[in-house]
Amino acid sequence: MHYxxxxxxxxxxxxDDVLATPARTVPWFGVRNYQARNFMRDVMQVGDGxxxxxxxxxxxxxxxxxxxxxxxxxxxxxxxAGGKYFDAKATPEQPRWVCVDVRAISKTRPLALxxxxxxxxxxxxxxxxxxxxxxxxxxxxxxxxxxxxxxTPALGAPQNSP
DNA sequence: GCCAACGTTGGC
DNA sequence: GCCAACGTTGGC
Numbered sequence: 343m344h345y346x347x348x349x350x351x352x353x354x355x356x357x358d359d360v361l362a363t364p365a366r367t368v369p370w371f372g373v374r375n376y377q378a379r380n381f382m383r384d385v386m387q388v389g390d391g392x393x394x395x396x397x398x399x400x401x402x403x404x405x406x407x408x409x410x411x412x413x414x415x416x417x418x419x420x421x422x423a424g425g426k427y428f429d430a431k432a433t434p435e436q437p438r439w440v441c442v443d444v445r446a447i448s449k450t451r452p453l454a455l456x457x458x459x460x461x462x463x464x465x466x467x468x469x470x471x472x473x474x475x476x477x478x479x480x481x482x483x484x485x486x487x488x489x490x491x492x493x494t495p496a497l498g499a500p501q502n503s504p
Numbered sequence: 505g506c507c508a509a510c511g512t513t514g515g516c
Numbered sequence: 517g518c519c520a521a522c523g524t525t526g527g528c
Contacts, residue, residue, distance in 0.1 A: 375524095375525095397526060398526055402526080455527080472509080473508075473509040473510060474525095475524080
């Protein structure tokens with residue numbers, strides 16, 4: 343059992359988009375960084391906790407709770423010639439990129455990046471390290487608990503309200 | 505749009 | 517295997 347923080351650009355796939363799907367689940371496509379890929383391929387397990395993070399937007403931060411919902415499998419977008427995630431060196435026989443399915447559990451009150459930086463328990467969090475660009479970063483149990491404690495007040499709220 | 509930080513590529 | 521050039525990320 344591990345915990346993760348996974349970044350998504352909300353104008354591509356937002357927490358609302360995921361909650362609006364029938365199974366509240368999306369393939370985490372588009373990862374093109376080996377370290378992030380290896381987390382999905384080698385370390386993630388079904389049921390791992392996921393902090394759903396919105397990046398490249400007005401208020402970057404954690405916006406929901408989710409979980410890993412599948413084992414890794416080839417990311418179909420690598421084969422889509424003309425798509426922005428196409429990789430000419432990948433073939434169905436020898437895929438280079440994988441994804442996992444991520445199931446949204448709930449939308450939370452946003453916990454902004456600036457608020458995360460203000461939490462002393464998160465001093466070593468990978469997301470907050472200088473120069474970090476990884477779209478998938480591990481979260482320790484202690485960090486997870488500290489963050490959950492800040493998210494809990496919103497958990498009783500209706501999950502599909504804006 | 506800027507730009508720091510970091511990853512990838514490719515010539516040698 | 518080195519490393520300069522280039523590309524990307526992502527907060528601001």
